[in-house]
Amino acid sequence: MRLEGKVVIVTGAARGIGEAIVEACVREGAKVAALDLDGGGAEKVATALRGRGADVIALAADVTRSSEISRAFEAVRARWGRVDVLVNNAGGFAVIRATEEISEEEWNAIVASNLTSVFLCSKTVLPIMKGQRYGRIVNLASVVGRAGAVRVTSHYAAAKAGVIGFTRHLALEVGAHGITVNAVAPGTTATERVLKARTPEETQRVAEAIPVKRLGEPGEIAEAVVFLASDSAAFINGATLDVNGGQVMV
Ligand SMILES: NC(=O)c1ccc[n+]([C@@H]2O[C@H](COP(=O)([O-])OP(=O)(O)OC[C@H]3O[C@@H](n4cnc5c(N)ncnc54)[C@H](O)[C@@H]3O)[C@@H](O)[C@H]2O)c1
Numbered sequence: 001m002r003l004e005g006k007v008v009i010v011t012g013a014a015r016g017i018g019e020a021i022v023e024a025c026v027r028e029g030a031k032v033a034a035l036d037l038d039g040g041g042a043e044k045v046a047t048a049l050r051g052r053g054a055d056v057i058a059l060a061a062d063v064t065r066s067s068e069i070s071r072a073f074e075a076v077r078a079r080w081g082r083v084d085v086l087v088n089n090a091g092g093f094a095v096i097r098a099t100e101e102i103s104e105e106e107w108n109a110i111v112a113s114n115l116t117s118v119f120l121c122s123k124t125v126l127p128i129m130k131g132q133r134y135g136r137i138v139n140l141a142s143v144v145g146r147a148g149a150v151r152v153t154s155h156y157a158a159a160k161a162g163v164i165g166f167t168r169h170l171a172l173e174v175g176a177h178g179i180t181v182n183a184v185a186p187g188t189t190a191t192e193r194v195l196k197a198r199t200p201e202e203t204q205r206v207a208e209a210i211p212v213k214r215l216g217e218p219g220e221i222a223e224a225v226v227f228l229a230s231d232s233a234a235f236i237n238g239a240t241l242d243v244n245g246g247q248v249m250v
Contacts, residue, residue, distance in 0.1 A: 001027075001028045001029035002028045002029070002226060002227075002229075002230040002231075002232065003025055003028035003029050003030035003085070003226065003229060003230060004028070004029035004030075005029060005030075005031075006025075006029070006030045006031070006084040006085055006229070007030070007031050007032075007033075007076065007080040007081075007082050007083050007084050007085070008025045008030045008031070008032045008033070008083075008084065008085040008086075008087065008229065009032075009033045009035060009072075009073065009076055009083055009085070009086050009087065009121075009125070010022050010025065010032060010033070010034055010035065010087045010089055011035045011036070011063050011086075011087065011088055011089050011090035011117070011121060012035075012036055012063075012089040012090030012091060012092075012140075013032075013034035013035055013036050013042050013045060013058075013089070014034070014036035014037075014038040014040075014041025014042045014044070014045060015038075015041055015045075015191070015192065015193075016092075016189075016191035016192065016193060016218055017089060017140065017186065017189060017191060017218045017221045017222065018034075018036070018087075018089040018090070019034075019045050019218070020217075020218035020219045020221065020222040021087055021089060021221075021222045021225050021226075022034045022045055022046075022049065022056065023049065023219075023222070024219065024222035024223065024225070024226045025085075025087075025226065025229070026049050026052075026054040026056060028226055028230070030084075030085070031055040031056070031080055032049075032054070032055070032056045032057075033056075033057050033058075033059055033072070033075075033076045034046050034056060034057070034058050034059070035058075035059040035060075035061050035063070035072055035090075036058075036059075036060065036061075036090070037060070037061070037062050037063075037090070038060075039058060039059070039060025042058035042059065042060065043058040045058065046058040057075075057076075057079065059072040059075060059076070060072075063088075063090045063113070063117035063120065063121055064112040064113055064116060064117050064120070065120075066120050066123075066124065069120055069121055069124045070124055073121075073124050073125060073128070077128060082128065082132055083125055083128050083129065083132075083135070084132075084134060084135065084136065085135070085136045085137075085138070085229045086121060086122065086125045086129075086135070086136070086137045086138070087138045087140075087225055087229070088117065088118040088121050088122065088137065088138070088139045088140060088163075089140045089225075090113065090117055091113050091114035091117065091140060091159070092113075092114070092156075092193055092194075093110055093114075093152070093153055093155070093156040093197075094193070094197065095153070095197070096151075096152060096153045096197060096198070097153055099154045102153070102154065102155055106155065107155045110153075110155040110156055110159055111155060111158070111159045111162075114156060114159035114160060114162075114163065115159040115160075115162040115163055115166070118139050118163055118166060119166060122137055122166075122170060122181075125137070126174065126179070129174075129177065129178075129179045130174070130177045130179070132178075133177060133178040134178045134179070135174075135177075135178065135179035135180075136179070136180055136182075136228065136229045136233075137170070137179065137180070137181040137182070138182055138183070138184060138225050138228045138229055139163050139166070139167050139181070139182070139183040139184075140163070140183070140184055140186065140221075140225075141160045141161075141163045141164050141167070141183040141184065141185040141240055142156070142157075142160040142163075142185055142186060143185055143186065143187045143188070143242070143244045143247050143248050144156060144157040144160055144161075145157060145159075145160030145161040145162075145163060145164050145185060146161075146164070146185050146240065146242060146248055146250050147248040147250055149247070149248045150187075150188070150247060150248065160185075163183060164183055164185070164240050167181050167182060167183040167238065167240065168238045171237045171238030172238065175237050175238075180228075180233070180234070180236065180237040181237065181238065182228045182233070182236055182237065182238065182239045182240070182241065183239070183240040183241070184221060184224045184225055184228065184240070184241050184243055185240050185241065185242050185243065185244065186216055186221045186243050186244060187210065187215075187216050187242075187243065187244025187245055187247035187248070188206050188207075188210070188215050188216065188244075188247065189215055189216040189217065189218060189220075189221055190215040190216065190217060190218070191218055194215075203215070209247070210244070210245045210246065210247045211245060211246030211247070212245035212246060214245065215245075216243065216244065216245060220243060221243055224241050224243045227241075228241065
């Protein structure tokens with residue numbers, strides 16, 4: 001098992017890719033804190049896994065609010081005494097809009113949930129990881145942060161490109177403390193949110209444009225996260241791993 005005994009925090013864990021990451025970490029032997037704005041959804045994920053003997057807790061918190069993040073991470077440390085892995089997965093967008101139709105308020109909200117959240121959660125966990133002289137931070141970027149080839153929406157593309165830049169810089173800053181920081185950039189992945197954002201015909205067109213002729217599955221993104229969180233990836237730092245079926249190649 002690749003994460004035996006490790007303590008992992010996964011944000012945005014109530015559904016989609018985050019839920020798949022929680023399941024994959026549990027399968028690899030980790031103790032997992034499933035954190036989400038939707039505390040009830042996170043509790044459902046945790047309860048199902050506890051029923052199979054896993055050590056999983058649910059935490060309700062908004063990752064755009066530092067006070068809620070501190071409270072949640074403190075609860076993890078109180079329970080397990082450390083935090084080995086932080087997976088900054090919370091984020092996404094709901095509606096595809098032309099740039100001139102994006103309000104300033106919506107721009108700020110998307111940047112807050114996709115980029116500022118990664119800064120705030122990393123900032124909160126770093127003193128813990130530095131104290132341990134060990135840590136793994138894995139950030140969820142996106143294919144749209146890697147290249148302009150996929151049409152989504154500009155605030156989200158800007159935020160995810162920011163996640164990649166932040167990942168590189170933090171990797172440079174904290175590598176000497178035994179902490180690695182990497183990103184996974186998924187291509188279009190079949191979660192409920194993404195399927196709802198387009199008509200079935202539009203989704204079909206997206207799938208046809210991907211060399212492997214299908215969308216990704218949440219579990220396939222989770223596999224890449226587990227790898228980067230594991231000691232097999234100890235010498236990988238500041239990287240962005242594309243998991244996209246060839247949707248963009250950089
Ligand atoms: N699905 C895709 O095609 C795709 C592609 C590239 C990148 N991604 C990225 O992967 C991640 C997961 O995507 P998904 O499709 O599983 O999304 P999703 O909407 O299915 O799940 C996201 C979860 O994050 C939670 N969340 C959102 N804002 C939050 C906040 N402020 N505080 C705490 N929790 C919050 C939501 O409640 C939800 O449970 C996102 O960062 C997304 O941008 C997804």
